[in-house]
Amino acid sequence: MNEKESFFINQLKSIGFAFKGVVCLLKTETNIKIQIAISVFVTAMGFYFNISNIEWMLQFLVIGLVMGMEGINTAIEKMADFIHPEKHSKIGLIKDIAAGAVFITSLSAIIIGLIIYIPKIIKLF
Template identity: 55%
Template sequence: MHKEESFVENRIKSVGFALRGALLLIRTEASIKIQVGLAILVTIAGFYFQISPTEWILQVLAISMVVGVEGANTAIEKICDFVHPEFDKRIGFIKDVSAGAVMLVSIGAIIVGLIIYLPKIF
């Protein structure tokens, strides 16, 4: 007879799966490697320029949004490639919209970074 797992055991397993997914994303996707590198650079800049708690919050949110949406974009692209490996303009549309979402969030993150750091640099 199979023993049902407790809520806590299920949550621990879920966190493990999520961590594995995050590590897979970082190890296998070039765009995430670049974004993680940039996240490290702006984090170092945050300590160097002694940004305020509010600026830290905005910076962490911006970084999290970009990396999170990039992860979703990667998942969407992988699903599309699995479901329909041959070229199809409908799949292309889905991939383009997904990539566009990453671009929009990235532009927002760049704007946040400029608002935080331009006054400190100049």
């Protein structure tokens, strides 16, 4: 096998591992399921209100950021539990900080959603 084939095969394997991680996240994490439901709802709103290309980009950017951050948070929590299965104040703090990062990202997404949709909802009345 030459180097190009090896690189291509390694990339395909990496995509497979990433896909496996997404499936695991979807199967095990309630928060990601809630975020998907919210994402479907705001995507439907985007079609209903015919949002602009820039608004679509911002909307999908924050959806991706929140879900990506949730994945990182889940990985940190699972690693922390693996390293130190018993309750420990420093492990708890690490997990709280990771959850806080998801919270900050989610707040930003909510603010962006409000900026996009409040003017459009007001125009309905």
